Amino acid sequence: MAGHSQFKNIMHRKGGQDAKRAQLFTKLAREITVSAKLGSPDPNANPRLRAAILAARAQSLPKDNIQRAIDKATSGGDAANLEELRYEGYGPGNVAVIVECLTDNRNRTASEVRTAFSKNGGTMGESGSVAFNFERVGLIHYPLKAGEADAVLDAGIEAGADDVQSSEDGHDITCRPDDLNAVSKALEAALGDPEFARLDWKPLVQVPVDADTVPTLMKFLDILDDCDDVQRVAANYEIDDAIMEKLGA
Template sequence: MAGHSKFKNIMHRKGAQDAKRAKVFTKLAKEITVAAKTGLPEPDKNPRLRAAIAAARAQSMPKDNIDRAIKRALPGGDSAEYSEVTYEGMGPGNVSVIVETLTDNRNRTAADVRAAFTKYGSGLSTVAFNFERVGLIQYPAAKGDADTILEAAIEAGAQDVESDEEAHSIYTAPDDLSAVRDALEEKLGEPDVTRLDWKPLTLVDITDADQAKSLMKFLDVLEDNDDVQRVSANYSIADELAESLDA
Protein backbone atom coordinates (compact mmCIF):
# COMPACT_ATOMS: atom_id res chain seq x y z
CA MET A 1 0.00 0.00 0.00
CA ALA A 2 1.21 3.47 -0.81
CA GLY A 3 0.99 6.06 1.91
CA HIS A 4 1.36 9.13 -0.26
CA SER A 5 0.75 10.17 -3.84
CA LYS A 6 2.36 13.16 -5.55
CA PHE A 7 -0.44 13.27 -8.13
CA LYS A 8 -4.05 14.37 -7.94
CA ASN A 9 -6.58 12.79 -10.28
CA ILE A 10 -8.79 15.87 -10.36
CA MET A 11 -7.26 19.31 -9.72
CA HIS A 12 -8.89 20.81 -6.64
CA ARG A 13 -10.19 24.22 -7.61
CA LYS A 14 -11.42 25.53 -4.26
CA GLY A 15 -12.14 29.01 -5.53
CA ALA A 16 -14.41 27.71 -8.26
CA GLN A 17 -16.18 25.44 -5.81
CA ASP A 18 -16.79 28.31 -3.38
CA ALA A 19 -18.26 30.42 -6.19
CA LYS A 20 -20.67 27.62 -7.06
CA ARG A 21 -21.74 26.74 -3.53
CA ALA A 22 -25.46 27.00 -4.28
CA LYS A 23 -25.06 24.65 -7.24
CA VAL A 24 -23.04 22.24 -5.11
CA PHE A 25 -25.82 22.22 -2.52
CA THR A 26 -28.38 21.47 -5.24
CA LYS A 27 -26.41 18.44 -6.39
CA LEU A 28 -25.87 17.21 -2.84
CA ALA A 29 -29.58 17.57 -2.12
CA LYS A 30 -30.44 15.56 -5.22
CA GLU A 31 -28.14 12.73 -4.11
CA ILE A 32 -29.68 12.78 -0.62
CA THR A 33 -33.21 12.59 -2.07
CA VAL A 34 -32.31 9.75 -4.44
CA ALA A 35 -30.51 7.85 -1.67
CA ALA A 36 -33.54 8.21 0.61
CA LYS A 37 -35.90 7.09 -2.17
CA THR A 38 -33.88 4.00 -3.10
CA GLY A 39 -33.62 2.85 0.52
CA LEU A 40 -35.04 3.78 3.88
CA PRO A 41 -35.09 7.52 4.75
CA GLU A 42 -33.10 6.73 7.92
CA PRO A 43 -29.32 7.24 7.73
CA ASP A 44 -28.48 4.49 10.23
CA LYS A 45 -30.34 1.96 8.05
CA ASN A 46 -29.30 3.31 4.65
CA PRO A 47 -25.52 3.41 3.92
CA ARG A 48 -25.93 5.47 0.75
CA LEU A 49 -28.01 8.07 2.56
CA ARG A 50 -25.53 8.20 5.44
CA ALA A 51 -22.70 8.78 2.96
CA ALA A 52 -24.68 11.48 1.13
CA ILE A 53 -25.39 13.32 4.38
CA ALA A 54 -21.72 13.09 5.40
CA ALA A 55 -20.69 14.58 2.05
CA ALA A 56 -23.20 17.40 2.53
CA ARG A 57 -21.89 18.14 6.01
CA ALA A 58 -18.33 18.20 4.69
CA GLN A 59 -19.43 21.01 2.35
CA SER A 60 -21.09 22.87 5.28
CA MET A 61 -24.57 22.32 3.87
CA PRO A 62 -27.13 23.61 6.40
CA LYS A 63 -29.09 21.00 8.37
CA ASP A 64 -32.38 22.47 7.13
CA ASN A 65 -31.32 21.81 3.53
CA ILE A 66 -30.45 18.21 4.39
CA ASP A 67 -33.77 17.66 6.17
CA ARG A 68 -35.74 19.12 3.24
CA ALA A 69 -33.90 16.85 0.80
CA ILE A 70 -34.85 13.79 2.87
CA LYS A 71 -38.48 14.92 3.14
CA ARG A 72 -38.70 15.19 -0.66
CA ALA A 73 -38.16 11.43 -0.79
CA LEU A 74 -41.21 10.75 1.38
CA PRO A 75 -44.73 10.21 -0.03
CA GLY A 76 -46.09 13.54 -1.24
CA GLY A 77 -42.60 15.00 -1.65
CA ASP A 78 -40.51 15.32 -4.82
CA SER A 79 -42.28 13.38 -7.60
CA ALA A 80 -39.32 13.46 -9.99
CA GLU A 81 -37.84 10.10 -10.93
CA TYR A 82 -34.08 10.27 -11.34
CA SER A 83 -31.94 7.92 -13.42
CA GLU A 84 -28.23 7.33 -12.87
CA VAL A 85 -26.51 7.57 -16.26
CA THR A 86 -22.76 7.49 -16.96
CA TYR A 87 -21.07 8.94 -20.04
CA GLU A 88 -17.50 8.42 -21.27
CA GLY A 89 -15.33 10.26 -23.75
CA MET A 90 -12.08 12.00 -24.60
CA GLY A 91 -11.35 15.57 -23.57
CA PRO A 92 -8.61 18.03 -24.59
CA GLY A 93 -5.11 16.55 -24.51
CA ASN A 94 -6.48 13.01 -25.01
CA VAL A 95 -7.64 12.98 -21.40
CA SER A 96 -10.15 10.23 -20.59
CA VAL A 97 -13.26 11.55 -18.86
CA ILE A 98 -16.13 9.76 -17.10
CA VAL A 99 -19.26 11.78 -16.28
CA GLU A 100 -21.73 10.49 -13.70
CA THR A 101 -25.20 12.04 -13.76
CA LEU A 102 -28.52 11.97 -11.93
CA THR A 103 -31.23 13.11 -14.32
CA ASP A 104 -34.99 13.29 -14.65
CA ASN A 105 -34.64 13.85 -18.41
CA ARG A 106 -32.22 11.51 -20.17
CA ASN A 107 -32.58 13.24 -23.55
CA ARG A 108 -31.69 16.67 -22.13
CA THR A 109 -28.70 15.37 -20.21
CA ALA A 110 -27.38 13.29 -23.11
CA ALA A 111 -27.62 16.29 -25.45
CA ASP A 112 -25.81 18.60 -22.99
CA VAL A 113 -23.00 16.16 -22.27
CA ARG A 114 -22.57 15.24 -25.93
CA ALA A 115 -22.40 18.91 -26.89
CA ALA A 116 -19.64 19.56 -24.33
CA PHE A 117 -17.56 16.64 -25.57
CA THR A 118 -18.07 17.68 -29.19
CA LYS A 119 -17.01 21.27 -28.53
CA TYR A 120 -13.98 20.62 -26.32
CA GLY A 121 -13.01 16.99 -26.84
CA SER A 122 -13.22 14.32 -29.48
CA GLY A 123 -16.68 13.05 -28.65
CA LEU A 124 -18.17 10.25 -26.61
CA SER A 125 -16.26 6.97 -26.62
CA THR A 126 -15.41 4.08 -24.32
CA VAL A 127 -12.61 5.07 -21.91
CA ALA A 128 -13.48 3.20 -18.70
CA PHE A 129 -10.63 0.76 -19.39
CA ASN A 130 -8.28 3.58 -18.38
CA PHE A 131 -9.76 3.52 -14.87
CA GLU A 132 -10.21 1.09 -12.01
CA ARG A 133 -13.53 0.92 -10.18
CA VAL A 134 -12.79 1.32 -6.48
CA GLY A 135 -14.37 2.25 -3.20
CA LEU A 136 -13.24 5.63 -1.86
CA ILE A 137 -13.28 6.76 1.78
CA GLN A 138 -11.92 10.22 2.50
CA TYR A 139 -10.93 11.99 5.70
CA PRO A 140 -9.59 15.55 6.08
CA ALA A 141 -5.83 15.87 6.52
CA ALA A 142 -6.39 17.14 10.06
CA LYS A 143 -7.73 13.73 11.10
CA GLY A 144 -4.17 12.45 11.58
CA ASP A 145 -0.75 12.07 10.01
CA ALA A 146 -0.20 9.81 7.01
CA ASP A 147 1.31 6.95 9.04
CA THR A 148 -1.60 6.89 11.50
CA ILE A 149 -4.20 6.81 8.70
CA LEU A 150 -2.21 4.20 6.79
CA GLU A 151 -2.06 1.90 9.81
CA ALA A 152 -5.79 2.26 10.45
CA ALA A 153 -6.56 1.60 6.76
CA ILE A 154 -4.44 -1.56 6.68
CA GLU A 155 -6.18 -2.92 9.78
CA ALA A 156 -9.58 -2.11 8.26
CA GLY A 157 -8.80 -4.07 5.09
CA ALA A 158 -8.23 -1.20 2.62
CA GLN A 159 -6.15 -1.62 -0.53
CA ASP A 160 -4.37 1.72 -0.83
CA VAL A 161 -4.00 5.16 0.77
CA GLU A 162 -3.05 8.48 -0.77
CA SER A 163 -2.38 11.38 1.61
CA ASP A 164 -1.74 15.02 0.73
CA GLU A 165 -2.07 18.42 2.38
CA GLU A 166 -5.86 18.39 2.04
CA ALA A 167 -7.11 14.85 2.60
CA HIS A 168 -6.46 11.17 3.17
CA SER A 169 -7.98 9.09 0.37
CA ILE A 170 -8.45 5.44 1.28
CA TYR A 171 -9.20 2.97 -1.51
CA THR A 172 -10.96 -0.39 -1.23
CA ALA A 173 -12.30 -3.12 -3.45
CA PRO A 174 -15.86 -2.09 -4.42
CA ASP A 175 -17.44 -4.97 -2.49
CA ASP A 176 -15.41 -4.11 0.63
CA LEU A 177 -16.40 -0.44 0.81
CA SER A 178 -19.07 -0.76 3.51
CA ALA A 179 -17.04 -3.09 5.73
CA VAL A 180 -13.89 -0.94 5.55
CA ARG A 181 -15.88 2.24 6.22
CA ASP A 182 -17.52 0.69 9.28
CA ALA A 183 -14.14 -0.42 10.65
CA LEU A 184 -12.59 3.00 10.07
CA GLU A 185 -15.54 4.80 11.66
CA GLU A 186 -14.82 3.02 14.93
CA LYS A 187 -11.30 4.49 15.02
CA LEU A 188 -11.50 7.73 13.06
CA GLY A 189 -15.15 8.75 13.15
CA GLU A 190 -17.41 9.52 10.22
CA PRO A 191 -15.55 10.16 6.93
CA ASP A 192 -16.28 13.13 4.68
CA VAL A 193 -16.68 10.91 1.63
CA THR A 194 -17.77 7.31 1.10
CA ARG A 195 -18.56 6.29 -2.46
CA LEU A 196 -17.65 4.18 -5.45
CA ASP A 197 -15.12 6.03 -7.57
CA TRP A 198 -13.10 5.83 -10.79
CA LYS A 199 -9.34 5.74 -10.15
CA PRO A 200 -7.08 6.35 -13.19
CA LEU A 201 -4.69 3.54 -14.06
CA THR A 202 -2.41 6.02 -15.85
CA LEU A 203 -2.22 9.82 -15.90
CA VAL A 204 -1.84 12.10 -18.90
CA ASP A 205 0.62 14.92 -18.26
CA ILE A 206 -0.73 18.26 -19.49
CA THR A 207 2.16 20.68 -20.04
CA ASP A 208 0.81 23.09 -22.67
CA ALA A 209 -0.91 26.17 -21.19
CA ASP A 210 -3.54 26.49 -23.93
CA GLN A 211 -4.36 22.81 -23.69
CA ALA A 212 -4.64 23.08 -19.92
CA LYS A 213 -7.00 26.07 -20.21
CA SER A 214 -9.17 24.18 -22.66
CA LEU A 215 -9.30 21.14 -20.39
CA MET A 216 -10.22 23.23 -17.34
CA LYS A 217 -12.96 25.02 -19.31
CA PHE A 218 -14.30 21.69 -20.52
CA LEU A 219 -14.42 20.23 -17.00
CA ASP A 220 -16.04 23.41 -15.69
CA VAL A 221 -18.77 23.18 -18.34
CA LEU A 222 -19.51 19.60 -17.31
CA GLU A 223 -19.45 20.32 -13.58
CA ASP A 224 -21.67 23.37 -14.07
CA ASN A 225 -24.46 21.16 -15.43
CA ASP A 226 -27.12 20.56 -12.77
CA ASP A 227 -27.50 16.92 -13.84
CA VAL A 228 -23.78 16.12 -13.49
CA GLN A 229 -22.91 14.74 -10.07
CA ARG A 230 -19.26 13.86 -10.56
CA VAL A 231 -16.52 14.10 -13.20
CA SER A 232 -13.45 11.84 -13.20
CA ALA A 233 -10.47 12.45 -15.49
CA ASN A 234 -6.99 10.96 -15.81
CA TYR A 235 -4.79 14.04 -16.06
CA SER A 236 -1.92 15.60 -14.15
CA ILE A 237 -0.95 19.27 -14.28
CA ALA A 238 2.25 20.61 -12.71
CA ASP A 239 1.71 22.92 -9.73
CA GLU A 240 3.33 25.87 -11.52
CA LEU A 241 1.01 25.58 -14.51
CA ALA A 242 -2.03 25.06 -12.28
CA GLU A 243 -1.17 28.21 -10.33
CA SER A 244 -0.81 30.22 -13.52
CA LEU A 245 -4.29 29.10 -14.61
CA ASP A 246 -5.78 30.14 -11.28
CA ALA A 247 -4.10 33.52 -11.61
Protein backbone atom coordinates in the same frame (compact mmCIF):
# COMPACT_ATOMS: atom_id res chain seq x y z
CA MET B 1 -0.98 17.04 -10.28
CA ALA B 2 -3.13 14.01 -11.04
CA GLY B 3 -6.79 14.51 -11.59
CA HIS B 4 -10.08 12.74 -11.43
CA SER B 5 -13.11 13.92 -9.57
CA GLN B 6 -11.89 15.05 -6.12
CA PHE B 7 -9.22 12.33 -5.97
CA LYS B 8 -6.05 14.46 -5.56
CA ASN B 9 -7.74 17.08 -7.66
CA ILE B 10 -7.53 20.87 -7.70
CA MET B 11 -11.01 22.26 -8.23
CA HIS B 12 -10.84 25.32 -10.47
CA ARG B 13 -13.66 27.63 -9.41
CA LYS B 14 -14.87 30.84 -10.95
CA GLY B 15 -16.85 33.71 -9.43
CA GLY B 16 -20.39 33.70 -8.12
CA GLN B 17 -19.69 31.74 -4.96
CA ASP B 18 -23.25 32.02 -3.67
CA ALA B 19 -24.64 30.55 -6.88
CA LYS B 20 -22.00 27.83 -6.77
CA ARG B 21 -22.94 26.93 -3.22
CA ALA B 22 -26.63 26.78 -4.06
CA GLN B 23 -25.84 24.53 -7.02
CA LEU B 24 -23.68 22.29 -4.82
CA PHE B 25 -26.45 22.02 -2.22
CA THR B 26 -28.90 20.99 -4.95
CA LYS B 27 -26.55 18.25 -6.18
CA LEU B 28 -25.95 16.97 -2.66
CA ALA B 29 -29.68 16.88 -1.93
CA ARG B 30 -30.38 15.02 -5.18
CA GLU B 31 -27.84 12.35 -4.28
CA ILE B 32 -29.44 11.93 -0.86
CA THR B 33 -32.93 11.63 -2.37
CA VAL B 34 -31.93 9.06 -4.99
CA SER B 35 -29.90 7.07 -2.45
CA ALA B 36 -32.87 6.91 -0.10
CA LYS B 37 -35.21 6.05 -2.99
CA LEU B 38 -33.07 3.15 -4.24
CA GLY B 39 -32.45 1.72 -0.78
CA SER B 40 -33.64 2.29 2.76
CA PRO B 41 -34.30 5.79 4.17
CA ASP B 42 -32.30 4.64 7.19
CA PRO B 43 -28.62 5.57 6.65
CA ASN B 44 -27.50 2.78 8.99
CA ALA B 45 -29.05 0.25 6.62
CA ASN B 46 -28.14 2.06 3.39
CA PRO B 47 -24.41 2.56 2.75
CA ARG B 48 -24.95 4.84 -0.23
CA LEU B 49 -27.31 7.11 1.72
CA ARG B 50 -24.89 7.19 4.64
CA ALA B 51 -22.09 8.26 2.29
CA ALA B 52 -24.31 10.93 0.70
CA ILE B 53 -25.19 12.37 4.11
CA LEU B 54 -21.53 12.45 5.15
CA ALA B 55 -20.65 14.35 1.97
CA ALA B 56 -23.50 16.79 2.58
CA ARG B 57 -22.45 17.42 6.17
CA ALA B 58 -18.87 18.04 5.04
CA GLN B 59 -20.19 20.85 2.81
CA SER B 60 -22.38 22.26 5.63
CA LEU B 61 -25.71 21.34 4.06
CA PRO B 62 -28.25 22.20 6.81
CA LYS B 63 -29.77 19.30 8.74
CA ASP B 64 -33.29 20.31 7.68
CA ASN B 65 -32.26 20.17 4.02
CA ILE B 66 -30.88 16.68 4.50
CA GLN B 67 -34.10 15.48 6.11
CA ARG B 68 -36.24 17.06 3.38
CA ALA B 69 -34.16 15.30 0.75
CA ILE B 70 -34.75 11.95 2.50
CA ASP B 71 -38.47 12.68 2.87
CA LYS B 72 -38.78 13.35 -0.89
CA ALA B 73 -37.73 9.76 -1.56
CA THR B 74 -40.58 8.35 0.48
CA SER B 75 -43.24 10.83 -0.64
CA GLY B 76 -42.70 10.33 -4.38
CA GLY B 77 -43.06 13.55 -6.38
CA ASP B 78 -39.94 14.79 -8.16
CA ALA B 79 -37.80 11.97 -6.78
CA ALA B 80 -39.73 9.42 -8.85
CA ASN B 81 -38.53 11.11 -12.05
CA LEU B 82 -34.83 11.21 -11.25
CA GLU B 83 -32.62 8.70 -13.04
CA GLU B 84 -28.91 8.01 -13.09
CA LEU B 85 -26.99 8.41 -16.33
CA ARG B 86 -23.33 7.97 -17.21
CA TYR B 87 -21.53 9.43 -20.20
CA GLU B 88 -18.02 8.67 -21.38
CA GLY B 89 -15.61 10.24 -23.82
CA TYR B 90 -12.28 11.95 -24.38
CA GLY B 91 -11.53 15.54 -23.50
CA PRO B 92 -8.72 17.88 -24.61
CA GLY B 93 -5.34 16.15 -24.64
CA ASN B 94 -7.01 12.75 -25.15
CA VAL B 95 -7.93 12.64 -21.46
CA ALA B 96 -10.50 9.95 -20.60
CA VAL B 97 -13.59 11.41 -18.92
CA ILE B 98 -16.55 9.82 -17.10
CA VAL B 99 -19.55 12.04 -16.34
CA GLU B 100 -22.11 10.86 -13.77
CA CYS B 101 -25.52 12.55 -13.80
CA LEU B 102 -28.84 12.62 -11.97
CA THR B 103 -31.64 14.03 -14.08
CA ASP B 104 -35.39 14.28 -14.61
CA ASN B 105 -34.90 14.99 -18.32
CA ARG B 106 -32.62 12.59 -20.21
CA ASN B 107 -32.73 14.60 -23.45
CA ARG B 108 -31.73 17.87 -21.76
CA THR B 109 -28.83 16.26 -19.94
CA ALA B 110 -27.54 14.42 -23.00
CA SER B 111 -27.64 17.64 -25.01
CA GLU B 112 -25.75 19.64 -22.37
CA VAL B 113 -23.04 17.02 -21.94
CA ARG B 114 -22.67 16.47 -25.68
CA THR B 115 -22.35 20.22 -26.25
CA ALA B 116 -19.70 20.51 -23.54
CA PHE B 117 -17.62 17.84 -25.28
CA SER B 118 -18.09 19.07 -28.85
CA LYS B 119 -17.41 22.76 -28.14
CA ASN B 120 -14.30 22.17 -26.05
CA GLY B 121 -12.19 19.80 -28.08
CA GLY B 122 -13.69 16.60 -26.74
CA THR B 123 -15.36 13.55 -28.25
CA MET B 124 -18.29 11.62 -26.79
CA GLY B 125 -18.00 7.84 -26.81
CA GLU B 126 -20.23 4.83 -26.27
CA SER B 127 -20.85 3.34 -22.84
CA GLY B 128 -17.68 1.53 -21.76
CA SER B 129 -15.47 3.37 -24.24
CA VAL B 130 -13.22 4.86 -21.53
CA ALA B 131 -14.27 3.07 -18.33
CA PHE B 132 -11.49 0.50 -18.84
CA ASN B 133 -9.04 3.30 -17.94
CA PHE B 134 -10.46 3.37 -14.41
CA GLU B 135 -11.07 1.10 -11.45
CA ARG B 136 -14.27 1.36 -9.42
CA VAL B 137 -13.33 1.86 -5.77
CA GLY B 138 -14.71 2.98 -2.47
CA LEU B 139 -13.06 6.28 -1.52
CA ILE B 140 -12.96 7.82 1.96
CA HIS B 141 -11.30 11.21 2.28
CA TYR B 142 -10.04 12.84 5.47
CA PRO B 143 -8.47 16.29 5.89
CA LEU B 144 -4.89 16.57 7.13
CA LYS B 145 -6.09 17.46 10.62
CA ALA B 146 -7.52 13.94 11.00
CA GLY B 147 -4.06 12.70 11.96
CA GLU B 148 -0.49 12.05 10.98
CA ALA B 149 0.08 9.93 7.87
CA ASP B 150 1.33 6.92 9.87
CA ALA B 151 -1.69 7.03 12.19
CA VAL B 152 -4.12 7.22 9.28
CA LEU B 153 -2.27 4.38 7.53
CA ASP B 154 -2.59 2.20 10.65
CA ALA B 155 -6.28 3.05 10.92
CA GLY B 156 -6.80 2.17 7.26
CA ILE B 157 -5.08 -1.19 7.65
CA GLU B 158 -7.14 -2.00 10.74
CA ALA B 159 -10.34 -1.00 8.91
CA GLY B 160 -9.60 -3.33 5.99
CA ALA B 161 -8.74 -0.70 3.36
CA ASP B 162 -6.73 -1.59 0.27
CA ASP B 163 -4.65 1.58 0.08
CA VAL B 164 -3.94 4.82 1.94
CA GLN B 165 -2.40 7.84 0.23
CA SER B 166 -1.52 10.98 2.21
CA SER B 167 -0.58 14.30 0.61
CA GLU B 168 -0.95 18.03 1.21
CA ASP B 169 -4.58 17.63 0.05
CA GLY B 170 -5.41 15.20 2.86
CA HIS B 171 -5.75 11.44 3.25
CA ASP B 172 -7.36 9.27 0.56
CA ILE B 173 -8.31 5.78 1.69
CA THR B 174 -9.53 3.29 -0.88
CA CYS B 175 -11.22 -0.09 -0.61
CA ARG B 176 -13.30 -2.48 -2.67
CA PRO B 177 -16.75 -1.06 -3.51
CA ASP B 178 -18.58 -3.71 -1.49
CA ASP B 179 -16.45 -2.91 1.56
CA LEU B 180 -17.14 0.84 1.59
CA ASN B 181 -19.73 0.81 4.37
CA ALA B 182 -17.75 -1.45 6.71
CA VAL B 183 -14.45 0.35 6.12
CA SER B 184 -15.94 3.84 6.51
CA LYS B 185 -17.65 2.84 9.78
CA ALA B 186 -14.41 1.42 11.17
CA LEU B 187 -12.53 4.57 10.18
CA GLU B 188 -15.16 6.79 11.79
CA ALA B 189 -14.57 4.98 15.07
CA ALA B 190 -10.83 5.67 14.80
CA LEU B 191 -10.68 9.06 13.06
CA GLY B 192 -14.14 10.62 13.25
CA ASP B 193 -16.35 11.65 10.34
CA PRO B 194 -14.63 11.86 6.94
CA GLU B 195 -15.16 14.72 4.51
CA PHE B 196 -16.79 12.21 2.21
CA ALA B 197 -17.14 8.49 1.63
CA ARG B 198 -18.39 7.31 -1.75
CA LEU B 199 -17.91 5.12 -4.78
CA ASP B 200 -15.43 6.70 -7.16
CA TRP B 201 -13.34 6.12 -10.27
CA LYS B 202 -9.60 5.66 -9.78
CA PRO B 203 -7.43 6.02 -12.93
CA LEU B 204 -5.46 2.94 -13.90
CA VAL B 205 -3.41 5.00 -16.35
CA GLN B 206 -2.81 8.75 -16.37
CA VAL B 207 -2.40 10.97 -19.40
CA PRO B 208 0.25 13.74 -19.20
CA VAL B 209 -1.15 17.11 -20.29
CA ASP B 210 1.13 19.80 -21.71
CA ALA B 211 1.06 23.49 -20.77
CA ASP B 212 -0.81 24.53 -23.91
CA THR B 213 -3.64 22.05 -23.28
CA VAL B 214 -4.13 22.59 -19.53
CA PRO B 215 -6.26 25.80 -19.77
CA THR B 216 -8.58 24.18 -22.33
CA LEU B 217 -8.90 21.02 -20.25
CA MET B 218 -9.65 22.95 -17.06
CA LYS B 219 -12.28 25.04 -18.85
CA PHE B 220 -13.89 21.88 -20.23
CA LEU B 221 -14.03 20.22 -16.79
CA ASP B 222 -15.46 23.41 -15.27
CA ILE B 223 -18.21 23.54 -17.89
CA LEU B 224 -19.17 19.94 -17.15
CA ASP B 225 -19.10 20.58 -13.40
CA ASP B 226 -21.35 23.62 -13.89
CA CYS B 227 -24.12 21.53 -15.49
CA ASP B 228 -26.93 21.21 -12.95
CA ASP B 229 -27.52 17.55 -13.80
CA VAL B 230 -23.85 16.53 -13.48
CA GLN B 231 -23.07 15.01 -10.11
CA ARG B 232 -19.45 14.04 -10.59
CA VAL B 233 -16.72 14.13 -13.21
CA ALA B 234 -13.74 11.75 -13.31
CA ALA B 235 -10.75 12.31 -15.60
CA ASN B 236 -7.36 10.62 -15.84
CA TYR B 237 -5.15 13.65 -16.51
CA GLU B 238 -1.75 14.29 -14.97
CA ILE B 239 -0.23 17.77 -14.90
CA ASP B 240 3.38 18.41 -13.97
CA ASP B 241 3.80 20.59 -10.89
CA ALA B 242 6.11 22.93 -12.82
CA ILE B 243 3.35 23.56 -15.36
CA MET B 244 0.84 24.31 -12.62
CA GLU B 245 3.26 26.74 -10.96
CA LYS B 246 3.91 28.48 -14.26
CA LEU B 247 0.21 28.81 -15.06
CA GLY B 248 -0.52 29.97 -11.53
CA ALA B 249 2.09 32.69 -11.82
